[in-house]
Amino acid sequence: MKDAIEEKRHFPRLTQDVRITVKKLLPGGHEWPAATRELGLGGLSFIYPVPLGVGTPLELQIPVAEAVVTVQARVVYERAEMDGVEIGAEYTASSMGDLELLQRLFGPHATAFP
Numbered sequence: 001m002k003d004a005i006e007e008k009r010h011f012p013r014l015t016q017d018v019r020i021t022v023k024k025l026l027p028g029g030h031e032w033p034a035a036t037r038e039l040g041l042g043g044l045s046f047i048y049p050v051p052l053g054v055g056t057p058l059e060l061q062i063p064v065a066e067a068v069v070t071v072q073a074r075v076v077y078e079r080a081e082m083d084g085v086e087i088g089a090e091y092t093a094s095s096m097g098d099l100e101l102l103q104r105l106f107g108p109h110a111t112a113f114p
Contacts, residue, residue, distance in 0.1 A: 018062060020035075045088045048085050071092075
């Protein structure tokens with residue numbers, strides 16, 4: 001199953017444990033820390049204590065170098081894990097400055113956000 005997911009990916013991925021902040025963009029949304037499993041230019045996966053709901057809009061704060069990248073995203077999958085729920089999210093919006101910071105992780109020819 002994972003091979004099928006890998007084949008559908010349009011952007012390179014880094015398997016890294018990066019501490020991020022997750023905020024649900026819904027009324028009463030709270031901020032919580034999470035740890036990434038994979039980080040990419042089109043999205044990421046992270047471990048969260050509870051399901052967020054497929055389609056839920058999020059704001060993610062990702063530390064990159066000496067800055068913090070803020071992106072809008074939406075949940076595309078959830079998978080139960082022993083240590084919580086693996087959440088897969090795809091980016092939906094970012095400022096150009098934040099996008100440039102994120103691209104530095106993947107080299108000069110990487111692109112994201114069509």
